[in-house]
Amino acid sequence: MTGPQPTSGEFRSGFICFVGRPNTGKSTLTNALVGEKIAITSNRPQTTRHTIRGIVNRDDAQLVLVDTPGLHRPRTLLGQRLNDLVRDTYSEVDVIGVCIPADEPIGPGDRWIVKQVREMAPRTTVLGVVTKIDRVTPDKVGEQLIALAELLGPDSEVVPVSAKSGKQLDVLSDLLVSLVEPGPAFYPDGELTDEPEQVLMAEFIREAALEGVRDELPHSLAVVIEEVIDREDRRDDQPPMVDVHAILYVERDSQKGIIIGKKGARLKEVGTVARTQIEKLLGTKVYLDLHVKVAKDWQRDPKQLRRMGF
Numbered sequence: 001m002t003g004p005q006p007t008s009g010e011f012r013s014g015f016i017c018f019v020g021r022p023n024t025g026k027s028t029l030t031n032a033l034v035g036e037k038i039a040i041t042s043n044r045p046q047t048t049r050h051t052i053r054g055i056v057n058r059d060d061a062q063l064v065l066v067d068t069p070g071l072h073r074p075r076t077l078l079g080q081r082l083n084d085l086v087r088d089t090y091s092e093v094d095v096i097g098v099c100i101p102a103d104e105p106i107g108p109g110d111r112w113i114v115k116q117v118r119e120m121a122p123r124t125t126v127l128g129v130v131t132k133i134d135r136v137t138p139d140k141v142g143e144q145l146i147a148l149a150e151l152l153g154p155d156s157e158v159v160p161v162s163a164k165s166g167k168q169l170d171v172l173s174d175l176l177v178s179l180v181e182p183g184p185a186f187y188p189d190g191e192l193t194d195e196p197e198q199v200l201m202a203e204f205i206r207e208a209a210l211e212g213v214r215d216e217l218p219h220s221l222a223v224v225i226e227e228v229i230d231r232e233d234r235r236d237d238q239p240p241m242v243d244v245h246a247i248l249y250v251e252r253d254s255q256k257g258i259i260i261g262k263k264g265a266r267l268k269e270v271g272t273v274a275r276t277q278i279e280k281l282l283g284t285k286v287y288l289d290l291h292v293k294v295a296k297d298w299q300r301d302p303k304q305l306r307r308m309g310f
């Protein structure tokens with residue numbers, strides 16, 4: 001192992017992406033490092049679709065975290081597009097953090113991902129990250145670190161971390177800083193994401209709509225923000241208000257029913273959860289108008305995919 005290099009007081013900057021099987025804690029880790037909710041987390045696998053960046057601003061460095069979707073077996077056009085996106089990301093970043101949860105044995109899925117990373121980005125620095133260490137005993141963490149070090153080989157550092165408890169987050173952050181090059185900040189301080197607000201709004205809605213529903217739905221739900229309007233006809237004593245109109249596209253009528261729920265109860269709940277987050281994002285009151293439409297087989301239709309931003 002090379003060990004972290006001393007940073008010698010020079011400002012450093014670079015791009016980092018975390019990879020790993022679905023549900024290994026990549027989004028949660030990104031959020032924890034950035035310190036504010038930017039990437040999308042959910043207890044359903046494969047919900048991170050867009051390359052959403054969170055930015056860690058430190059006195060000595062800026063780390064730009066790129067959150068990629070998981071690699072898929074490319075069965076549909078959407079799967080192919082997602083894989084292309086991942087490939088582009090791998091070749092652009094300075095460090096790829098391979099995330100392995102402390103509470104699951106390393107399996108063929110993990111080995112496949114490491115192989116893909118090595119093939120697609122042979123020159124990119126790879127860092128091993130054992131996530132969710134709050135879930136297991138220190139002994140287990142130690143075993144997982146050894147297993148991951150063996151999988152990645154002698155050139156890669158390995159580090160244990162818990163995004164939930166915050167344990168070792170500073171160590172991970174220091175290590176990442178030591179692995180990027182000296183250079184100026186890419187983004188002005190205070191900027192947490194360069195994703196357009198509408199993409200984040202759509203992701204908030206999508207995340208809320210997927211919470212607690214069936215496993216196959218993640219691939220069959222896309223959210224399009226149709227319109228964002230500043231409400232001007234309010235009285236002076238009323239706070240600023242923004243109207244957001246969004247459409248949730250599903251593939252089948254049955255899925256529409258799941259999203260809407262009994263007498264619209266579920267959709268109302270989805271709206272409330274998403275609205276709260278959008279209000280936080282925009283810093284104003286929001287009226288959120290949600291419609292659910294069926295777009296048959298949208299995952300296979302290039303025109304519809306383009307319309308939804310893929």
Ligand SMILES: Nc1nc2c(ncn2[C@@H]2O[C@H](COP(=O)(O)OP(=O)(O)OP(=O)(O)O)[C@@H](O)[C@H]2O)c(=O)[nH]1
Nearest residue numbers: 022023024025026027028042045046132162163164
């Ligand atoms: N106990 C514990 N749970 C965690 C930790 N990090 C993530 N989780 C949980 O693990 C689940 C998956 O986390 P995500 O961050 O969404 O995982 P991901 O790898 O981004 O998942 P995909 O977007 O599906 O690729 C969520 O239920 C998190 O709350 C951690 O440090 N400790």
